[in-house]
Structure formats: C-alpha cells, structure tokens
Amino acid sequence: MRGWQAVICGITSVVLAGGGLFAGDNTPANAVATGPAVYVPDTAHQNDPLPDGVLAWDGLTKETNAAADAEAARFTFNFTNVSPGQVVILSVYPGCSCTTFQLPPLPWILPPGSTGQFGVTVNLAGKTGLLFKAPKITTDRGFKQLMLKITILPPVMPTESEADRAHALEIAKADRQVVFRGDCMACHVKPGEGKYGKSLYDTVCAICHEGEHRSSLVPDLHNIITPTNLSFWQTWIAHGKAGSLMPAFSTSDGGPLSDIQITSLAQYLALTIPSQLNKYK
Ligand code: HEC
Ligand code: HEC
DSSP states (O other): OHHHHHHHHHHHHHHHHHHHHHHHHTSGGGOOEETTEEOOOOOTTTTSBOOTTSEEESOSEEEEEEOTTOSEEEEEEEEEEOSSSOEEEEEEEOSSTTEEEEOOSSSEEEOTTOEEEEEEEEEOTTOOSEEEEOOEEEETTEEEEOEEEEEEOOOOOOOOOHHHHHHHHHHHHHOGGGGGSGGGHHHHTGGGTTOOHHHHIIIIIHHHHSOTTOOTTSOOGGGOSSOOOHHHHHHHHHHOOTTSSOOOOBGGGTOSBOHHHHHHHHHHHHHHSOOHHHHTO
C-alpha cells in the first residue's frame, strides 16, 4: 500500500510542475514546420487519459535494482503508434527534479505505424531504499502516466578471513592509524575516495560500525547514549580517540578525508541519527 501512496504523491507533484511548463509549450514559437503544412499543436486533449488503442507500449511500469553507490537508474520505454492517425507527443513531466527524459525535440510527431523510444533517468544521489516515480507524457490524444520502481540495494561489505581480521585487530590496537596504510587501504580507504555523505559513510564508516562480524570494541552508532550534534560527529570523525581502534580521519591528523568530506559525513549523520537526548524531549 505504501507504494501507491508514493505514486499518488508523484502524480500531485507532476500536476503542480505541469502548470509552469505548459505556458512555454503552447507558444507559437514552439510550433515546428513539418513538410508543407505548419503544425500547430492540438492541446485540447492533453488533460484526458490517453485512450486504449493509440500507443502500444513495451511496458508502462518498469522496475530495476540499483547498487547502493549507483549514481542513477536508467529506463527505456518503447512504443508503437497503433492508431490510424498521427500522434504527437507534446510535452513530458518528470514529476521530480531528480528525473529527466531523454527524447527527440518536441513536438514529436509519430505517423501511424511508427515506433518510438525514449529514456528516463532518475538521479539517485542521497536516495535509499525503495523509490517510486511517476513521470508523465502528454500527447495530442491524451496523457499517459508511467511508473518507475527502483530498489536501492544495501551496500556490499567486503569480507575478511578470521585470521586476517585477528591480525588486523592486533596491529590496529598498537596503532589505530594503520588502517589508512598499506594493504588495509584497499578496504578501509579506497572505496571512499571522492565520496561524500551517505556513500562515504557506507564505505569508510559502515565497514567497522555496521560490520556483521565486527569486534565488540566497535560501538553501534545508532544507539549512542550521550547527546549528539553536528560538532560531536565532526570531532569524532576528524580526531577519533587515541588509545582505541577509532582512527582520526582528518588529513591534519594523518587521515584520508578532506574537511569537506568530514562535514558532509557529520551533516548526514546528524540528520539521519537523531540525538538520543532529542528522543526523550
Ligand atoms: C577501524 C574501525 C573504525 C572505523 C573505520 C570507524 N570507526 Fe568509529 N569507532 C571505532 C571504535 C573501535 C570506536 C570506540 C572507541 C572507544 O573505545 O571509545 C568508535 C567510536 C566512534 C564514535 C563514538 C561513539 C560513542 O559511543 O560515543 C563515533 C561517533 C564514531 N566512531 C564515528 C565513526 C564514523 C563517522 C566513522 C567513519 C568516518 C568511523 N567511526 C569509522 C572504530 C571505527
Ligand atoms: C578485505 C577487506 C579488508 C582489509 C584488506 C582490511 N580490513 Fe579491516 N575490516 C574489514 C571488515 C569487513 C571489517 C568489519 C568486521 C568484519 O565484519 O569482519 C573490518 C574491521 C576492522 C576493524 C574493527 C575491529 C573489527 O575487527 O571489527 C579494524 C581495527 C580493522 N578492520 C583494521 C584493519 C587493518 C589494520 C587492516 C590492514 C592490516 C585491515 N583492517 C584490512 C575489511 C578489511
């Protein structure tokens, strides 16, 4: 049921976004010469649902799984004009700022029997879990609502053998910064390069803090018993804690993260892990 609520939300925003776009699309400047006659878009039916028997689709609902660090999900829609007359695609409504269409210039005129293809791309930056998007396409015979379902998969954690892990733990106990050097970098540093916010957390922090087989010395960040805020996160990330396994990530402390990366992480964590103090207010 939750999925449909998300879809309905999408439709509402589509309609809202539509208002602004129409004005431009209706101006005569957008009319395109097609052969001998000048084509004037017929917008009389653009707010009616497209009747059956006009466009045949390879699917109106498309689903995909995306890796946790995927930047975008891409969909392709194929259709055929199965009606006896031409169909004109007048406009498209992404429904949210994260969605874009890839299609020929509009109006797109489809003679009877012709086929068409367009792409829809959903930017996944900052997104997690299950996403529903409802972009819309408007023709001179009516509009068609498309449905997109994207499942963003949980991040894939690297795994280590028991022996390697025990060895790593021993040398990290002697020097907590050793995770940022030598062979350790392949799992503890490289995956976070050039990343920010959530995707940086999923790579450089989750490896220790969300690890299934992690040492009991590594606390659960979702259950910190002291109050937290932006500077709490910033300080822990930048400096860690001497004498523990929590390394210092700031470059000034010999770590791999820039100040901007640290701030992006602190902001992400302050937003997604509410302070326990606030919970009881
Ligand atoms: C090498 C493993 C490791 C990595 C990588 C790591 N941590 Fe830690 N972290 C620890 C350990 C161990 C502790 C417990 C320190 C102690 O003994 O108090 C800790 C403690 C913390 C604490 C304090 C929790 C509390 O209960 O007060 C915060 C906050 C924290 N880590 C955030 C992060 C963030 C954010 C990242 C990613 C930038 C990160 N850690 C990466 C091992 C790690
Ligand atoms: C193949 C990937 C990989 C490499 C290489 C690696 N680690 Fe880890 N490390 C992990 C994973 C995964 C965890 C989380 C615990 C688990 O699930 O095994 C972890 C956890 C840790 C922890 C937290 C304590 C614990 O065991 O839970 C420390 C400290 C640590 N690693 C240090 C190191 C050091 C030091 C090196 C280099 C000698 C290193 N790691 C190399 C994958 C790696």
